[in-house]
Amino acid sequence: MERPSAEHLTETEVVVVGGGYAGLAAALRLHDNDVDFTLVEAADRIGGRVLTETRADGVTVDHGGQWVGPTQTRLVELAARFGCRTFPTWETGSHIEVWNDGGRVPYTGAAPADGPGIAEYVRVTKVLDELAREVDTVRPWRTPRCTEWDARTAGSFFRSRTDDADARRRLDLAVQGLWCAEPDEISLFHVLFYIAAAGGFEQLMETRGCAQDSRFTTGAAGPARAVAALLKERVRLGERVRSIAHDTQGVHVRTESAVLRARRAIVAVPPHAVRAMGFTPPLPDSRTGWLSHSPMGRVAKIHAVYDTPFWRESGLSGVATLYDDGPVGVVFDNSPEDGSCGVLVGFVYGSRLDRFSTLDAGSRRAAVLRGLVTVAGPRAGAPRDYTEKIWTQDPFARGGYEAYTTPGGWSGFGEHGWREPTGALHWAGTETASEWNGYIDGAVSSGYRAAEEVLAALRTDGRP
Numbered sequence: 001m002e003r004p005s006a007e008h009l010t011e012t013e014v015v016v017v018g019g020g021y022a023g024l025a026a027a028l029r030l031h032d033n034d035v036d037f038t039l040v041e042a043a044d045r046i047g048g049r050v051l052t053e054t055r056a057d058g059v060t061v062d063h064g065g066q067w068v069g070p071t072q073t074r075l076v077e078l079a080a081r082f083g084c085r086t087f088p089t090w091e092t093g094s095h096i097e098v099w100n101d102g103g104r105v106p107y108t109g110a111a112p113a114d115g116p117g118i119a120e121y122v123r124v125t126k127v128l129d130e131l132a133r134e135v136d137t138v139r140p141w142r143t144p145r146c147t148e149w150d151a152r153t154a155g156s157f158f159r160s161r162t163d164d165a166d167a168r169r170r171l172d173l174a175v176q177g178l179w180c181a182e183p184d185e186i187s188l189f190h191v192l193f194y195i196a197a198a199g200g201f202e203q204l205m206e207t208r209g210c211a212q213d214s215r216f217t218t219g220a221a222g223p224a225r226a227v228a229a230l231l232k233e234r235v236r237l238g239e240r241v242r243s244i245a246h247d248t249q250g251v252h253v254r255t256e257s258a259v260l261r262a263r264r265a266i267v268a269v270p271p272h273a274v275r276a277m278g279f280t281p282p283l284p285d286s287r288t289g290w291l292s293h294s295p296m297g298r299v300a301k302i303h304a305v306y307d308t309p310f311w312r313e314s315g316l317s318g319v320a321t322l323y324d325d326g327p328v329g330v331v332f333d334n335s336p337e338d339g340s341c342g343v344l345v346g347f348v349y350g351s352r353l354d355r356f357s358t359l360d361a362g363s364r365r366a367a368v369l370r371g372l373v374t375v376a377g378p379r380a381g382a383p384r385d386y387t388e389k390i391w392t393q394d395p396f397a398r399g400g401y402e403a404y405t406t407p408g409g410w411s412g413f414g415e416h417g418w419r420e421p422t423g424a425l426h427w428a429g430t431e432t433a434s435e436w437n438g439y440i441d442g443a444v445s446s447g448y449r450a451a452e453e454v455l456a457a458l459r460t461d462g463r464p
């Protein structure tokens, strides 16, 4: 290995790369076990794909991950440890479905009881749920029909299961909403794995008792900030890892300004960010094969802030699903817990984002506000504040919510490429989780798992 100059050399037992929830959870587990570590984060903040901002008027918005559900127990427990409160997502009143002909249908409950393609949509999603029950989420490649399901896309599966164009429109939006990708881009097996990892399709889609159940009063970065405050100077910001040399003696992690020498490294960054690093020796083909089958989803999240949540006065919940040709696919009421102002949040994903991101800022804003007016009425066209975050343009995340897997990824490279350690390198990040893969909770559990691997390895290596 190359010898670094002494002045920029940090000696530590474990280097954690990445200060999102996965890296912070790994570091916290090491801290709790009295292991010396240093966490290096490329950005000038912790949180990664969780980005809480307090706007000029004092309103807090979550540009990235925000919701937490009751079965996301790792995140719930982490938040409880640091006293971070949550409150229920607002969903009182009528939801709105905007259909592709511009029709605006109010409904309550999980989904409209009737409407174009509903019955077929429900039937196909039940089949997805049934198939997902066969998936082994810990060793997915051992699932009996892994190779068969991984050879095709979700889109080809939908076409084989229903001719109903309206049902397919609903299925397409569900795929966009969950994976920020198009059905023809994503492996059917990955869809089934992800459903299984969440505990069922309903868990992914619904609000009360499910993935969209609650929000953090401090914003979703609250628990992450509390962890970083506990770990203090062992979390180093603005240090992007460029390369990692590794052998049986340990690792040399090179950032733009320093070298860290350690016995083990936990790399807790999204797949594309692993690909951007240099490794000596190069990573095994199984790992690079896995990474090259793991593109990021494409998503933008937009907040519009109003003096009041005025839509509530007319009996609307602020929740909407839009099948028209505008950019926004789904809208939620993202107002603060006390309703002291009104906030609508809209998501633009998959091919909708491909078109949206070609527009200039003024046209993007106008297109989003047109959608919000359809949902909540004319007052939605004049927010007092408006902010958007296009995640594909974030220099470190390069997309979201997470990486999905393309056909051939799981069956070809899953066993040795997904999260199997590479010598002294251990892999974390929500993409490596068996439960709530893709979510903050999955990031937390992946960090704990990688830290446990390292603790076991240090014990084997003879650490007292």
Ligand SMILES: Cc1cc2nc3c(=O)[nH]c(=O)nc-3n(C[C@H](O)[C@H](O)[C@H](O)COP(=O)(O)OP(=O)(O)OC[C@H]3O[C@@H](n4cnc5c(N)ncnc54)[C@H](O)[C@@H]3O)c2cc1C
Pocket: 017, 018, 019, 020, 021, 022, 023, 040, 041, 042, 043, 046, 047, 048, 049, 050, 063, 064, 065, 066, 067, 068, 239, 240, 241, 242, 268, 269, 270, 273, 277, 299, 300, 301, 391, 396, 397, 399, 400, 401, 402, 428, 429, 430, 431, 438, 439, 440, 441, 443
């Ligand atoms: C718009 C959006 C909405 C979402 N909504 C939800 C939601 O409501 N609920 C939910 O549970 N999840 C949601 N998610 C997903 C959730 O945010 C992610 O699953 C989770 O935050 C991923 O955490 P992570 O630690 O695995 O990765 P990241 O958060 O991406 O952390 C990786 C870190 O590594 C850093 N890094 C990258 N390259 C390097 C390098 N070379 N050197 C050093 N550091 C590097 C990055 O800057 C980053 O801080 C959403 C995501 C997005 C984008």
